[in-house]
Amino acid sequence: MNPQIDRDRLLSEIDALAAISDAEAPAVTRVVFTPTDLRARSSLVSLCEVAGLNVRHDAIGNTFARWSGSVPGPAVGTGSHIDAIPNAGKYDGVVGVLGGLEAIRALQRSGFRPHHPIELLIFASEEPTRFGIGCLGSRLLSGTLPADHARKLVDGSGESLETVRQAAGFSGQLEDVRLPADYYKGFVELHIEQGPLLERQRIPLGVVERIAAPATLRILLEGAGGHAGGVLMPDRQDALCAAAELILAIENAARTRGASDTVATVGMCDVFPGAVNSIPSRVQLSLDIRDTNLARRDDAMRDIERATQDIGARRQVSIRSTLLHADKPADCAAPVIEALERSCGEHQFPFLRMVSRAYHDSLFMSRIAPTGMLFIPCRNGYSHRPDEYAAPEDIARGALVLAETLARLSS
Ligand code: GLV
Ligand code: MN
Ligand code: MN
Secondary structure, three states, rough: OOOOHHEEEEEHHHHHHHHHOOOOOOOEEEOOOOHHHHHHHHHHHHHHOOOOOOOEOOOOOOOOEEOOOOOOEEEEEEEEOOEEEEOOOOOOOHHHHHHHHHHHHHHHHOOOOOOOOEEEEEEEEOOOOOOOOOOOHHHHHOOOOHHHHHHHEEOOOOOOOHHHHOOOOOOHHHHHOOOOOOOOOEEEEEEEEOOHHHHHHHHOEEEEEOOOEEEEEEEEEOOOEEEEEOOHHHHOOOOOHHHHHHHHHHHHHHHHHOOOOOEEEOOEEEEEOOEEEEEEOEEEEEEEEOOOOOHHHHHHHHHHHHHHHHHHHHHEEEEEEEEEEEEEOOOOOOOHHHHHHHHHHHHHOOOEEEOOOOOOOOHOOOOOOOOEEEEOOHHHHHHOOOOOOOOHHHHHHHHHHHHHHHHHHOO
């Protein structure tokens, strides 16, 4: 077996997918279950069918494309997502989906015949854009998100996940999405690093050992509004001033942890009533806090809670935090790490063992399958922005190592 990646075809498929977008190029916006997302998925399904794979969808819209093995039973899985946050780039998730498909096609062309089936998975809604919680597809597959919970999710315009996914053509019970624990023999996700380390160290591949996990909170601050001229400064209960202090306390809680893996971000801030001459009476913030170490993340969250109480009392502003989810970090599985490293070694490709500070569907797949991840560099570590870029040779190298790893795991 000597798989050859068709780099030009893979790159042109990545470009073609990027053109299916609700943002002007080079930006990509593809929010789950929008007509654009559905158009992108159906173009992928066509590619999978042309490759002779058997395609099925589940009730949340995860797509499975299977290459049968000589024995039925547990499959070797690979894949990622194609939904993209507003104003994103064209490689996040897509490299793992189209790179996974090209890895399968390269194995087919090489004459390899899998013993265990090999399956490409296109996860539904990895990004939290629409329903406020990331990795909906893999959470349901792994039983991490109970179906009852998922049914209560609504998007920003008040439409329920149930309505939206059914209108998109995904019917059936969410309960049935969960996979049995022996469904996958192994799972490997190829992804851009979304950080600068590989590029800085000039190492072409990263083998992930541990995946950081986020907790997400919604924080509502309520003070008192009023006339921007009339209310004297000592009498104010300005919700935005309290939010400003809290945002800096959040930054401080992450910065002072002593580990670069602790990160905290306030990415959304809605101010009410939002008028130039009106004191803000209500502010809603989002908080995304992550770590590879659960105890350390919990410590940072306790610091934030203390700051919340202090700021609220001092400024006479009510502050209520709602925890949307708090996930546990995951370890990648030794047999998958070993298969990845042996595949790198075969070509003398240098690799770095690393952690993933971004979360991925693999975080949840690791609950039901031995899971690993392979990273390729991306320019300046940029991701979630239109100038996200991965070099053709890095993409092709990643797909090649993925192909050989899938072959190893399916033999
Ligand atoms: C995934 O997109 C993340 O936010 O880590
Ligand atoms: Mn992303
Ligand atoms: Mn991603």
